[in-house]
Amino acid sequence: MASTPETMPDGRPAIGLIGLGAFGQLAARHLAPHADLTGHDPHAPMPDGVQAVTLAEAAAQPVVILAVPVQALGEVAAAIAPHIQPGALVIDVASVKLEPMRILRETLPAGTRILGTHPLFGPQSAAQGVAGQSIVLCPEPGVDPECAASFLRERLALDVHLSDADTHDRTMASVQALTHLVSKVITDLDLPPAPYTTRSFELLAEAARLVSQDSDALFRAIERHNPHAADLRRRFFEAARALDKRLAE
Template structure:
């Protein structure tokens, strides 16, 4: 019987805490997050320093985009040929550029974006979407098959550019609308079911960490034109009597 692959999870924030129990069932899991070492140990996972975590077969980087360059530079001299490095940032073009430029050529690279989080995955991840962006090597093929077969995920293969262009609409604008609607005041007593469903959907993103909001709204170059189109569409729909 072959041993399970070793996997190092970098980052034990909200998303890392969501992933850890799933990963622990099928890998030899260690977690590296020096700032949350006590939380990792309290949750029952091995907490290891970066030098030890970098020996794993698979390195899963669940850190904010702003922390990614520093982590990659720290890991680069510690890696060996054949290892697989996967990021989980909410945008893909910039992480792809960073991993390609900062990590050794002999290391396999995959960009990933699970299109779910702690709120939307509260009842499980079966049926949820996960995007894989193959960057270097063929390990993505085995990973895609495993995620589909073992976890029932709907795996979408895309380039980083295709991901960001589509996610600007499906995720970026959602976060912008969630932030805007949260600032509109208390929920009215008089409301339609469609309003309730819309607010329920937007509530899934309003609780995201600030770094997630910044990534999907500030680090996606495709969002600006969409935001401008939305502003024009709203202006065109404004009744004449309400215009300045």
């Protein structure tokens, strides 16, 4: 990959990673072999391959990745805004896109290149590695995502999809918000282990297991910060109540 404004002469991106929670740790582990990583998170240990720096130093990198909850994004964006360099590429990894990209657009300096991303995997689903996993890129108008897309394809072997933020959130209302809702209900039922099962039950149990360790903040972000999720959730519960009524007749 040729040198670009966000890469060093040797082609390694210089990245400031802000937020080293569960997903930040996963990102750091897979990015460290391919990038010069600096990181900031006062509440989490710094993984191998990441140099601990101040928030200002992390925010001053040519590429800045914000691996923080949607609920904290506004506060973090305001804190880093004075330190963002002209033309820097700022990336978020939230599970919704319209709200985070609006926050970044309204808070960061003019000229900042904003690239919304949604890795469609997490620490559990990527336990065996990220190769072959999917990621969605939602660039701001005028932002060319090709350099980032090439890095993700060639260095991390990810399956890269391009989308606009609204199409992404509409799609995720069913692909993610609905499946997480169903999986959360199954998990909360706390069913005892079954001595024998069907394939369909095993698939439901696997779906519930994959999201069982997700934080409540992530679940709320998926359900409450996607503007298209509430209507689908309403329709789901209406269908469930109608089915319950039919079975009682």
